[in-house]
Amino acid sequence: MTLDILICSLNKGIVRIGDMLRPARENVRYIVSYQYTDDRYLELIPEELKQRTDVSVYKYRGQGLSANRNLALEKSTADLVMYADDDARFSDNSFDIIFNTFETHPEVDVAFFCASTYKGKALKSYPQEEQAITALPETYSISTIEMVFRRGKVKGAVRFDERFGLGTKFLTCGEEDVWLTDALRQGLNMRYFPKKIIETSTMLKRNLVYIDVGVQRSKGAFEYYLHGNKAWWKCFCFALTSTRKGMCHFLPMMRHLAEGIRYMQRTK
16 A cells, blocks of 8 residues: 655745655655745755655646645555645654554545644644544534545545635635535545644634634635525624624624625636
């Protein structure tokens, strides 16, 4: 069984990738999908990435995290695939945990694990028990860095919606929820395992829904992706409830939620 780690990086982020590489092992390969917005950033590619035979670097001019993830997946050939940001760190047993999980659960198409900060603090309030993922989790949100999947089951079936995610001008998050929704609609067998496989410094952007306009637009857009025109009522209730709790002002929140809905209505 083999594993491709898809590392998506933009501009200066490329200089961090050398720090995340583990000692080479026969069944693990790193695929770096490097987006850049100016040719001068190409000079920053570390020499270490060019010297290691288990690392492949693909360069693309442009930006957009969802597009970068899709580009990286196109280059993957391994049995298993996982995404990693350029600030991620793996432990000594991360890869063994992944391989053992898929070997003992041949029915699983997508496995979700846990992540922590560099200091070992859990990134979220994860469930304590292993469980099937048959709907969007209500008690916590799933992030891409926690996910490993069988390439043959996902490639060609589920892609990241490039309207969502970092690097876009309008919907700055929500791409993971859209991906998970599409995977559920495709009937993929998905399961959560309470095991840590990765460390990160990443801030969870969706937690900024009360103060960040892009996150508010993304929420409205995702509600429309899930519910169609019923999103208007769901967003109204969310804005009203949030206002009553003192978390925001109703009119600005509802306006930004509505902008996300309208954006989805006029794009495909």
